[in-house]
Structure formats: C-alpha cells, structure tokens
Amino acid sequence: MKTINQCLFILWMWTITMLSSAQDIPQNMSYYRMYEFVDELATDGFFELNSAVKPYSRSFILLKLVEAQRQSNRLNTRQRTEIQFFLNELALENNTLPSAKWHVWKNENSKAALIQPAIHYKDSVFRARISPILGMNIVANTHGNIIQRWIGIDFQAMLGKHISIFGSLRDLSNNGDTLSSYNYLNNLPGYEYKEASYGGDYSDSRGGIKISNAWGSIGLVKENVMWGDNFHGSNILSGRAPSFPMVTLRLQPAKWFELNYFHAWLVSNVRDSSSYYLENGSTIWYRPANKFMAANMFTLTPIKNLKISFGNSIIYAEKTIQGGYLIPIVFYKSIDHTLTKGLGTENQNSQMFMNLSSRNLKHTHFYGSVFIDEFNFARLNPNNAEANPISLKGGVNITNFPVKNLSAVFEYTKTNILNYKHSISVLSYASNSYNLGHYLGDNAQESYFALQYKPRRGIDLKLFYMNAEHGNEYDYVRRGTSNGIVGKVDDIIKQPSPGEIIWSNQTIGLHGTYEIINNGYAFFKAEYTNIQAFEPTKAVSFGEKRMTVAQTLNYYTPAYLQGNNLTMSAGFTFGF
Numbered sequence: 001m002k003t004i005n006q007c008l009f010i011l012w013m014w015t016i017t018m019l020s021s022a023q024d025i026p027q028n029m030s031y032y033r034m035y036e037f038v039d040e041l042a043t044d045g046f047f048e049l050n051s052a053v054k055p056y057s058r059s060f061i062l063l064k065l066v067e068a069q070r071q072s073n074r075l076n077t078r079q080r081t082e083i084q085f086f087l088n089e090l091a092l093e094n095n096t097l098p099s100a101k102w103h104v105w106k107n108e109n110s111k112a113a114l115i116q117p118a119i120h121y122k123d124s125v126f127r128a129r130i131s132p133i134l135g136m137n138i139v140a141n142t143h144g145n146i147i148q149r150w151i152g153i154d155f156q157a158m159l160g161k162h163i164s165i166f167g168s169l170r171d172l173s174n175n176g177d178t179l180s181s182y183n184y185l186n187n188l189p190g191y192e193y194k195e196a197s198y199g200g201d202y203s204d205s206r207g208g209i210k211i212s213n214a215w216g217s218i219g220l221v222k223e224n225v226m227w228g229d230n231f232h233g234s235n236i237l238s239g240r241a242p243s244f245p246m247v248t249l250r251l252q253p254a255k256w257f258e259l260n261y262f263h264a265w266l267v268s269n270v271r272d273s274s275s276y277y278l279e280n281g282s283t284i285w286y287r288p289a290n291k292f293m294a295a296n297m298f299t300l301t302p303i304k305n306l307k308i309s310f311g312n313s314i315i316y317a318e319k320t321i322q323g324g325y326l327i328p329i330v331f332y333k334s335i336d337h338t339l340t341k342g343l344g345t346e347n348q349n350s351q352m353f354m355n356l357s358s359r360n361l362k363h364t365h366f367y368g369s370v371f372i373d374e375f376n377f378a379r380l381n382p383n384n385a386e387a388n389p390i391s392l393k394g395g396v397n398i399t400n401f402p403v404k405n406l407s408a409v410f411e412y413t414k415t416n417i418l419n420y421k422h423s424i425s426v427l428s429y430a431s432n433s434y435n436l437g438h439y440l441g442d443n444a445q446e447s448y449f450a451l452q453y454k455p456r457r458g459i460d461l462k463l464f465y466m467n468a469e470h471g472n473e474y475d476y477v478r479r480g481t482s483n484g485i486v487g488k489v490d491d492i493i494k495q496p497s498p499g500e501i502i503w504s505n506q507t508i509g510l511h512g513t514y515e516i517i518n519n520g521y522a523f524f525k526a527e528y529t530n531i532q533a534f535e536p537t538k539a540v541s542f543g544e545k546r547m548t549v550a551q552t553l554n555y556y557t558p559a560y561l562q563g564n565n566l567t568m569s570a571g572f573t574f575g576f
Helices: 002-018 034-044 058-069 077-089 332-343 489-493 549-554
Strands: 102-106 110-115 117-122 126-141 144-159 165-176 194-196 198-214 216-223 244-254 256-266 273-279 282-288 293-301 307-315 349-358 363-371 389-398 406-415 442-451 460-469 480-483 485-488 499-519 519-533 563-574
Touching: 034 058, 034 077, 034 389, 058 077, 126 165, 282 499, 307 332, 332 349, 485 489, 499 549, 519 549
Parallel strands: none
Antiparallel strands: 102 110, 110 117, 117 126, 126 144, 126 563, 144 165, 165 198, 194 198, 198 216, 216 244, 244 256, 256 293, 273 282, 293 307, 307 349, 349 363, 363 389, 389 406, 406 442, 442 460, 460 499, 480 485, 499 519, 519 563
C-alpha cells in the first residue's frame, strides 16, 4: 500500500508540473437547464459536443456559449437572451464579476448581493464564489403530503491559471414517505437516508481539486458521473447513485480524440467479517468491505458531429488498490485474468460499453448506447435460447424544428436479465446498493416521449409520457439449487426478457419551470401515474425471486405512489 501511495504522489507531482492554464470546475448536473441549453445549441449546429460524458466543466460551458454567441445572427431571440443569462452565471470563469442586485457591498475586487445571493471575489491570482443552497418542495396526492426542505452551501475557487478547488454541502429533510430507495424503480437521485419517524434526512458533501489546461485535467474529486447520451436515464453510468470519491483524468490532445478515465472508491454495503473495531473490549463493529471501480471512455470523431465512444470498466473488491487498474488505457478484463485466473478463483466484475451520437442532421440528435456485462457470440444464434446480459438504448431529439422553441424526444431502453448483477454481492454494479446503470435495473424496458416548449428565457414547459415495465426478478445464482430446482446461470438467461411483466408504471406528466435568477427556480409538477404489479402465471424458474403482488409493489414502489395517483408538487430551489 505504501508503494502505491508513493506512485500516486509521484504521478500527482508530475501532473502539476506538466499542466497549465484553464480551470476545470465541474458544473453540478442538478443545474439541468444549463445542460439542456448546451445540448440544444449543439443539436442546432452551433458547435460540436461530446454529450456522452458528464459533468461538463464550467469553463467548457463558457467556451461553448461564447462560440454560439459569435453566431448571433443564427440564434433566435430566446437563445440570445439565454446565452446572456448563463454567461452571467459563468462570470468568474470569464474573469469578471457577475451583475446582481441589492448589493451588501461592492468594490473593484468583490461584491456580495442578495439577488442573486452570493459573495464573489477576484484578483490577478485568485477568484472565488460562495453561494447558498436552499429550497422547498411540497408533494401531494390522495395518500397525503410530503414536505422536502434543503439547505447548504457551495464554494468554488480558481487559483492562478490551472488549479481549481470546489466543495459543497447539502442537507435535506424529508417529512413524509421516503421516495428514494435502491430498490425503488424511479429516476430520483439516490441517498443514504438517516431514517426517522417523520421520514428521513440525508446530507451530501461533494468537492475536489483539479489541475488542468486546455487539453486535459487530473483531479481528486467526490462527484456524480453520467456516461451515455440520454434524456431519461443512462444505461451506462446514470449518475443516480450517491456521489463517490475518485481520481479523474481527461485528455483531449486533438479535436478528433478524447479520453475520460476515473478510479473510484465505491460503497459496498457488504460487511467484511475479517475487519472490525472492538468497543470496550467486547462489542464488535464490522467494517464494510472494500469496493473499487476503474473505467475509461474513448471518444473518436471520424467526421464532424459524429461521436463514437467506447470503453470498459471493472468493479473489484481487493484489500488494496490494484496498480493495473490505475492505468487509463487498458482492457481491465485482461488484467483481471492475469491477476486471478491462475488461482482458480472467481474473477472480478468487468463491463464493456459503447455510445454513438450523431448531430449530422441539423436540429436532430440521434443517439444510442449499449452496455455489455457479458458477451458470447454463440448466443447470437437464433437456435440458442440464451441471451447475452446487455442493455440497449436508442433515441432521437429534435430541437427548434419545425417550430421555434419546441423540442421533442423519443427514447427506448431494454435491459436483459442479470445485466447489472453479480453472484458475489460485493462485486455488483452498484454503490451504496444503488445500481450504477439504468434506474429500472435488469430485465426491464422503457419507452419515453416528451415535448418541451420554451416560450421565453427561463420558462420551460414539458409534457411527457413514460411506459416502464419490469419482468420477473432474478437472483444471480451461478450454480446449485434454487426454488427446489437444480440449475446454473445459463438456465436464468434462457428465460425470455422481459418475459412476464410483474410491474409496470405508466405516467403522463406536465412540468413547468421558471428560472428567475441563475440556478434559482420556481417549479411545479403534475403527474398522473398508474403503477401496478401482476401475479406471475408461469411456474417458478431457477433463480427467480418469486413475489406476490403486494410484495412486488412494496419492493419496487413506495406506498405513497402505488396504484392510480394524481401527484402534484411545487416549490423553489436555489443552487441545488
């Protein structure tokens, strides 16, 4: 372990000496309007964009907005005002102080304002911002009310030309039925709740330090990651799991090539019986097992606006970090075989993935991604009943055509049986027990359609329809006896996917948002949901987790949303 730490220190110091200029502060993905606007401009043809890897840095967003602003004659009225609005949010990245109202103080180097609430400072070496995080959301249907309140603080700083430091703390109180759990099939962010009689609380601390220049960056951060183009849940890395610490690397030495890599410390939620504390000499407190992840994504641009991304990852659970997984450009399954195959022991959990994005047709974005947990060419034979554990996603987004300020998206996702699972719980594709991939998990499919209208700056209206279905739930049983049946994993992946539907969610929703000040919203949501469970009619199969209708509903859906519901919510948020 000491040797590994020394190597990491040497790598870090080497990077400090090599990189210069251009800070890299990741823009939190909760600021969805900014992300949607950057995507819209790219789809309208104002610039090229690799939208398969998020979060973007704030300086990267600034460059893209300035690039679009230079083509102002092609922008519509709303887009021009939106650019000015978002440039004010990115003022420090542009080496200026933002415009604001109701100043507490103001001078050449700093200002503090109530609208928008923040303290800004800049000089020739140091630029910084401290801003509050606060908000409230009231959710109501026939089952009662849920009141969510959050508060926190966000800090961002840039030192010289190449160092950035950032951090934030969010604390949320949920008064009512908890809507987020790793079993629940919804697209809400995952949290580790501290359960209470009134509901639950959670806190989320993020932050990091990065060193960067115009063609790359390296960092030590705790943040969320989303890989794969999507508008309703990525099937590669969804960003839904609680944020986790990682070492990150991004390199773009040429316009046609980009590398993204991270090595992360995940939360296993699995007890390590060999590691524990002793309290008062007798009470044993077991520690969680180690769990790590390494992942890379290569993006090639063979022609303008066509992005081909591919990569691989591995989940491993050794006592210490394995040096081979710190290499950004290797095939991790091969390294895994070198480390473990000769021992006759079970391998680690490796994955492959690919994303295709085309904006070659103006106003239109075609995208698709595939996530492969395991692949065998023999299973492609129509006579072979076994199906490869893979997940497929495809979609199209049309913006400002034929009607200005109107966009439409259609997306379909299908995931086969056992795709995100593993027979060894500590090696599952999850952190804090939240699946790292698509929120529906394995053996599921979803169709999603949305229309979004933006009549003027800051106002978004979205009408959407979603049909999500989940088939039988299966445990990953490699071999043995299950449900009184002797079998192996091949017998599980022979089952049709999704097969019998045991759970479904049909939702029609209308969302409205008004961004009054930068990253400050008032919003409302109206959603009619029909969430049902169904009794399986076929005989129980090997590996199947057979549940009653009530058990299925409680397993996948909070009681608050079960059945037919018209759920209304409204609130405000700043900086969340």
